[in-house]
Amino acid sequence: MNNQVHASTTQRGESVLQTNKVLRNTYMLLGLTLAFSAFTAFLSASMGLPRPGLIITLVGFYGLLFLVHKTANSSMGLLSVFALTGFMGYTLGPILGMISAIGPQGVEIIMTALGGTALIFFALSAYVLTTKKDMSFLGGMMVAGFFVLIALFVANLFLNMPMLGLALSGLFILFSAGAILMQTSAIIHGGERNYVLATVTLYVSIYNIFVSLLNILMAFSGDD
Template identity: 60%
Template sequence: MRLNTAISRPEASILATNKMLKNTYMLLAMTLIFSAITAGAAMYLNLPHPGLVITMIGYFGLLFLTTKFSNSSLGLVFVFALTGFMGLTLGPILNMYTQAFNNGHELIMTALGGTGVIFLGLSGYALTTRKDFSFLGGFLMVGILVAFLAGIGAMFFAMPGLSLAVSAMFILLMSGMILFQTSAIIHGGETNYILATISLYVSIYNLFLSLLQLLGVFSGDD
């Protein structure tokens, strides 16, 4: 009887991990598609960007609600509300690139492709090696806070050099977050697929914007 229990526990753990991965990636794919739709609608309607204050209030407010209701069906509603809102804020930024650069569409597609390659590569690495990247947690949290504050400073004080440095920092930090979150799912550190989805979505979103900004500076055709 004890032997059967010992055998069943690892099997149950593997099944739980596989279910968690399936639910997370399925929801992530759905939110990315929904976000792309809302971004496309914002571009088509030529909506103005809501501004930093409204964006921050909307983002943190919906993030709080998503976290608060992550264990209920309402969590799914707020996941799509959050990712849809982020898509609406992304649309005007993409329009700006298409209008500011002759190769704006190419820059967007290149950033999108680069984001996909980085995400798939890092996720695949974490899944196949099954290494534990939990040690990155503290460093990533501090790094993201520093980069976020530096980004606000670069915006208010018009410091393009600092803005580029922040974009490069975010590429590294978001790559680390993808490894960290995927590892947490594999090793049982994260058991809520809604929270895992949001973490990965935010990493992908920031990774894409950071790549786009760097491409606009170094490869943009005015």
Template identity: 60%
Template structure:
């Protein structure tokens, strides 16, 4: 007969193997989707495609997102993941053209890219190294989502000085918290589907990059 300690050890080993599998698949798929999204963004930027209507963006993003959620346990989920990240890459192309057209626009884009990579790498390494449970951030993320949603809606109807900068800064903090939370969820068993883990991290990286672009662009325009 196996002793209880033996069962506990086997369970812990199985758990660790599962965590390693999800991490490996998540970061592998994330690298592929970031590369694909970057390629689509480059093509859209070179072709100078216009930024789509806001309703097209919302329908495209949420439609593909919920399709991915529905298909997350099948091979079709991979296809919808690339469709979603490719669509977001397409929306990034016109944004890049906007900032590249500014004085020192190239520096703004490269700085935002470097800062995004540094923040994502640093936060991920922190959680993976310390293995801290970041589930306590769920409340902050929920509140932050509604605060940023309200601020964004206010920005559409009212001209408030400094609001856009505040929203962008808020999204940097929000995205950083999401990266910590999502990475921790993989390690501690809260997320076992690597497709959903990939989408969560991708969206956080996308929002982080665009928010840093806006901050650096606003600061650069004040010079």
């Protein structure tokens, strides 16, 4: 009986250590990828590189995302993550360059979006880490939300309605917030043991929140 209790205690201790390791590695890699993405965005903006079209962006993103998933369990996974986040930074550079060219108001918009993104991410992460709440119940809603977003995105490509675009940005923020809650919960409850995949999920969520906030702020500034 004592041996069973000892074994159970040992397993729980090892599980906690593993969880803490995944969480630590995830946040460390997330910080590095965000910094690298910011660097590539700065280079893209300062060099005046053209904004890639929708096709190039989608092919680049999903192609590199596929590569990340294929290499996530090998040393190549880290290179794949930086390739993906670097590419996303490049796509963001022309957008930031265009907004900053407006003048002080443009810089203010960028800083507000950046601050709002940081606030949302840290608030959501702190909530899950503090409460230890299992957020897996969001799975069904996230799947439904994904298909709704895809349908509205395709519809807006043809309709090009400003109000629909604003609604999409708001929905992207909600969807990304749900992804942050679920991913953080999966890490602390042992459902995610690969910090490479966890990092990519959090990075993409942060990217989407930032871009969506930029769209909303630009629309309300009157400079869209």
